Amino acid sequence: MPPKSFQAASPKLAVRGVGKRYRLNGGKTIDAVHDVSFDVMEGEICALLGPSGCGKSTVLRMVAGLEDPSSGAMFLDNAQIDGPHKSRGMVFQRYTSFDWMTVQKNVEYGMKINGVSKADRGAQADHFIQMIQLSKFKNAYPCQLSGGMQQRVAIARTLANGPSILLMDEPFGALDAETKWQMQELMISIVETSKVTVLIVTHDIEEAIFLADRIIFMSRHPGTVRENMVTEFKDGRRFSSHEEMIEAKGFHEIEKKIMHMMRDEMRNDREEALQEC
Amino acid sequence: MGAGQRVVEREELAQAPNTKPRRQRWFEYQKPIPVVWSLLLGISVWVLFFGMWELAAARGWIDTLFMPPPHQVLATLYTMIAxxxxxxxxxISIYRILLSFAMACAIAIPLGVLMGSFRTVDAFFNPFVSAWRYLPAPAFIPLLLMWFGVGEGSxxxxxxxxxxxxxxTLIMDHTRAVRAELIETAMTLGANRWQILSTIVLPAVAPKILVSMRQMLAVSWTYLVIAEIVAATTGIGAVMMRGQRFLKVDEIMAGIxxxxxxxxxxxxxxxxxxxxLFPFVANGQR
Incomplete structure (x- = not known):
């Protein structure tokens, strides 16, 4: 990691006063996201955590450029974000494997449309397929893979494209408990080797604590930042297993603190939460 | 073993009660049946159908002038061919089907995909296409005969x-159902609109397009028979129509x-x- 003084000077991703206002059918407006600001440093794993309806996915989608903010602005490497770009690759909760391509072709896809030569993208794909431990299945089609394997392919496909920041929208939400662990641990080892900056949305407290160097806790109605926490109990390093985290001093304190905030949010259920059918 | 837990040993649960396999039954809600069964049942319905027909003809229960037995239809079919x-x-019937269907696909596939992809294209064409769908094609026969005559054109x-x-309409609906996440994934990988259409939307919808084509080709046969019965001297429908004129029920049936x-x-x-073409589509979704 770069020295702290440098980090503080220029964040990798800067979100400044971002809001998202929707107009409902009746002409009423609703603020899904209100005045959200935070920084993500180079090489950092940052988690957007909060109850459902707090707008964390909307913030992520705005960073991805898939939705436009109603107010405020976001900057990646000091350049204002405007629409989707390959520097901000995203992994979704639902499987996004391209069914008609093999694992290898899936991982090569981003490079192919960006004009990387065949030899280069082959080598690059091999590297990332090895990283996600699917070398044996590189010629398999997605329908032959389990959910966890498909998510690994999606991660490799995004990383192989060389993004400046990796965006993840509850990427492990649809997986069973043991696969989730495995994926989270794999995620740590991937970030350690590739040094990529990550912004991940989750509603899973343990996942956030395990993965993140920084946790942005969001509250709802309207969705805004309630607390910006650095997971200091990790002492500047990351855990390679869940057991290690559970035994670490300070883990239970931060878990309890976040649980209290989550509980607090649950009381904050209002009628506007009703969605349109 | 830590405190606060007791491991239940296997022996404690090892006493097996008397077990009896569940009885196999003919009718079980939604349960799959052996392949051999389903094959035999599928064949037997036809055997039964033709068997009854033959029997009814042989016993004189039906007038064979209007309902010739299956073997006679087969014999007639043989002489017609030979x-x-x-x-x-x-x-010539197959040629008419294939040529008209190819022309229809050549327009419907690109237009349907574009309408399903872009709301602007949809908003322009949909009112037109929807209106035509409710006009029965045979209603145009008199008009088509005047325009194209009795030749191939009509x-x-x-x-x-x-x-x-x-x-x-079918292709448009299938295209619209291409999951947004696939398109958004491609966007965040740097694909432009044209690349998304050619490398994501088209391949994603291709299997569904083939299924729609299969369904609509069957409909094509319906119109073929109508076209050939109304005004044609060649083709399966025309032969059937001649059979009707000369009271050759077996020839009509051979046509069917x-x-x-x-x-x-x-x-x-x-x-x-x-x-x-699509070996990658999971078995359950075929």
């Missing part, structure tokens, strides 16, 4: 307008039989093409 050039009639035109508007068999054959070809 002595009266029925194969060329079958050939038949091809009827077949064309009979299927194209449904085909467009051939249409059924050719239809099944094309259906088989489509299924085969599906397997060959």
């Amino acid at each position: 002595e009266r050039g029925f194969l060329s009639d079958i050939g 038949k091809l035109a009827l077949l064309f307008i009979g299927v194209i508007f449904f085909l467009i 039989l051939v249409i059924g068999m050719v239809g099944l054959f094309f259906d088989f070809l489509f299924r085969l093409a599906y397997r060959v």
Whole structure:
């Protein structure tokens, strides 16, 4: 990691006063996201955590450029974000494997449309397929893979494209408990080797604590930042297993603190939460 | 072992009660049955159908002038093919189907995909396409006969307008159902709109397009028979119409039989093409 003084000077991703206002059918407006600001440093794993309806996915989608903010602005490497770009690759909760391509072709896809030569993208794909431990299945089609394997392919496909920041929208939400662990641990080892900056949305407290160097806790109605926490109990390093985290001093304190905030949010259920059918 | 837990040993649970396998029954809600069973049942319904028919004809329960037994229909079919050039009639019918269907697909596939992808294209064409869908194609026969005469043109035109508007709508719906996450993934990987259309939307919807084509080709046969019965001297429908004029019920039935068999054959070809072209589609979704 770069020295702290440098980090503080220029964040990798800067979100400044971002809001998202929707107009409902009746002409009423609703603020899904209100005045959200935070920084993500180079090489950092940052988690957007909060109850459902707090707008964390909307913030992520705005960073991805898939939705436009109603107010405020976001900057990646000091350049204002405007629409989707390959520097901000995203992994979704639902499987996004391209069914008609093999694992290898899936991982090569981003490079192919960006004009990387065949030899280069082959080598690059091999590297990332090895990283996600699917070398044996590189010629398999997605329908032959389990959910966890498909998510690994999606991660490799995004990383192989060389993004400046990796965006993840509850990427492990649809997986069973043991696969989730495995994926989270794999995620740590991937970030350690590739040094990529990550912004991940989750509603899973343990996942956030395990993965993140920084946790942005969001509250709802309207969705805004309630607390910006650095997971200091990790002492500047990351855990390679869940057991290690559970035994670490300070883990239970931060878990309890976040649980209290989550509980607090649950009381904050209002009628506007009703969605349109 | 830590405190606060007790491991239940296997021996404690090892006492096996008397077990008895569950009885196999013929009728179980939604449960799969052995392949051999389903094959035998599928064949037996036809054996039963033709058997009863033969029996009814042999016993004189039905008038064989209007309901000739199956074996007579087969014999007539053989003489029609061997002595009266029925194969060329079958050939011309298939030619009409394929040519008109190819023309319909050539327009419906690109238009349907574009309408399903871009709301602007949809908003322009949909009011037009939807209106045409509710006009029955045979209603245009008098008009088509005046425009194209009794030649190939009127038949091809009827077949064309009979299927194209449904085909467009089906393909549009399938294209619209391409999951947004796939398109958004491609966007965040740097794909532009054209690349998304050619490398994501088209391949994603291709299997569904083939299924729609299979369904609409069957509809095409309906219009073919109408076209050939109304005004044609060649083709399966025309032969059947002549059979009616000369009270040759067996020839009419032979025509129906051939249409059924050719239809099944094309259906088989489509299924085969599906397997060959789209080996990646999970079995359950076929």
